[in-house]
Amino acid sequence: MSRAPEQTVDPIRWCAALAFTFWVAVLWNLAIPTAPYFDEVHYLPAARDLLVLGEFSNREHPLFGKEMIALGIEVFGDNPWGWRLMSSLAGALALFAVMRAVWFATLSRYATLTSGVLVATGFHLFVHARIAMLDIFMIAALAVAFWQLAAAMREPETGRRRLIFAGIALGLAMAAKWNALIIAALPGLGFLALRWFAGRRRLLLSRRGMPVPGITLLEAFVWLGLLPLAVYWLTFSPGYFFAVNPIAEGIVAHHRVMLDLQTQVLPPHNYQSTWPEWIANWRALWYLYEPVDGAQRGVMLIGNPLTMLLGLPALLWCAWQGIAARRPAHGALALLYAISLGFWIFAAKPVQFYHHYFLPGTMLLVALALALDDLRSAGWRRTAWIVPAASLVVFVYFYPILAAESLAGPMSFKAWAWLPSWK
Template sequence: MLSAPERSPDPLMPTLALVWLFLALALWQIQVPSIAYFDEVHYLPAARSMLEGGVWLNSEHPPLGKIILAIGIALFGDTPLGWRIFPALFSGLALFAFSRALWEASRSRFATLAYTWLLGTGFFLLVHARIAMLDGIMVGFFAVALWQCARAVRAPEEGRKRLIIAGLALGAAMATKWNAAPLAVVPGLTFFVVRLMAGRRRLLLSRRGGPVPGVSLLEAALWLGLLPLAVYAASFAPLLWASENPFGDRGLVAIQAMMLEMQQSVKEPHNYQSTWHQWLLNLRGIWYLYEEVDGAQRGVLLIGNPLTMLVGLAAVLWTGWAAVRHKRMDALAVYLLFILSLGFWIFAAKPIQFYYHYFLPSCFLLAALALALDELRDRGWPKVSYGVLVASAALFAFFFPILTAMRLKASGSFLTWAWIDGWR
């Protein structure tokens, strides 16, 4: 990033336009279905119980996401709008923040706008913007953390402020869902490695050198290490007002051990479970909804965009090559984030896994694709770059009815979109 040239003007306004378009689609008929569906049946009772100061439900997950769902219910009523408004807003925030992170890393206007387009039409973000699950909220917080870290490197004069915001966002992401935890250590670890490679005599206290000149390693440990942990710990404060505490008199550390045990205890096979091999090839989807509701047959299918999920794999390999061959730091960052976010699930001691665990890796895969399309465009292949963007939008439009629970013609309509057995 430090060596990336100033290549093009900031695409802030067109990025905002694309984000507002995405939010309009996410909020369109968000009250449909009017019933709780898929994992809403777990998270909504937990949010309601928090509002009532009652039993601490869904205790295998941290509390912040459910607190945010509860705030939505308090502000907009115990209705589908109240359930889903904050997942929609946080998903829009994720789209904006990821785009700004790539802009700070690459300084490429085309790559940034391509990424906004690809992420918005990549299926994952829209589906989770319209359901009261924790994933969209978690990804929103984590995207903000990456954006602020990238901005701290790009503009060291803002470094301290940006790292503080990043630390707050990292803590909030972990306090929403543990999926963010493996990547939450990456900013602090990166800071340490860069300073260590610089060979400073005063490793802990020196403020010279990258990644953020003016901030010592000791201070970075405060903002990127202790602050996220403090935010995470503070999220458990509602336990003080719960009428029944499922953790008993356990301390905070013991609570985490109990939560981990609960996460690993689900071993009964599930019809929708899948593996990371299937995620990579987009082979196993999840029907979040498929039933007659609100006077019509409706469905919500979670799969990745059939085009970009596959060509993005080649783009990920290219980012690894570009990082080594051309020392592209933006490509290196995207490549490592994809490998680390996917690698966690390869080795995680969670016996039953699902395609929605690929949410974060898919975001980095699409960032790799945006960088690769930018490279193709620069090398004289603009038709290929724009063709992928047009095809991504066309597939998004075709699948839109079963991404948003639109009215379908009949009970067998799902076959229109269920192209392979793993999507049925």
């Protein structure tokens, strides 16, 4: 008798432990600075307006992220903990969801946990989990959506509820920031493409074939098309009840106002940057650098100098594997990176910043994890372990300038501003 193949053990407990450890690291010193900084000066007043339904401010962005910030203020008080605690929870959820998505996509324990280490130490997630901005809620919702989508494909018997959860998460991602709009459309389009190329005679009603057997294309349209739009619209419900500037002429007219505000011509900013600079990790964005709370402190947003550069050849490898070897997880990551970056290449937003690279950068780090997994399988085990360990070392070195720790003096930034463009 032949021996049954070994079944890889799901590392869900390790995923939870890593996400919890990350959350604890985020919580340390979370209330510093005690005053709003960077874009908190826009989103905190908007969250307070939500709580009292006063003036509808910050109308250029959807409401979900500001609703989460308002929830934190309502539960934990109008203080630094209340401002940022929901962001910290979203960051931990995003990390856990990324690892679960990688697990269901690859069934590789190494790729799963390495993706968690790389994303946790990649700087973007950590910095945004410690500030009351909208980006972290978009990333968390998208990560949950792709977790549920990968799980639905891996375990079709759970497909219906997984697709429902994915549809809700996609709606919330769009309702956090518009950056998610194109990415949110991809799951439904992918479902359509796979069924179309399968050549099913009953295209709309067939339950056979990829990506989720047992689910018809018509039903998938409900969960991945109509449900996200319904959830997105529901998040605008408070907008109808503001005392000043409510949504009075309908949701479509309100979106015209949002689009006008998003595309208005703004004056140049010292820290604005372009997508080639994001890819090269060339232009840093300082969220804070001044004496606050009794010490010189700073928060610099830049990608991990090691993994952001190593991730570029990893993306090319994933694209090649997706095309030549037809490895779906590799190809999907390369495609998601290209589309999420392409959004900003063609977006009608004249002033852009490095934090817009948050989503593509996360895709890049996961692609690096998959490429390292392939190296490990090819016998390069030492390299496969050195890279995530080195990423952690680099993160620890940069930690003081990521977490607003007390610095020695005004010129301390030189220890981390390795390039003139990082100053």
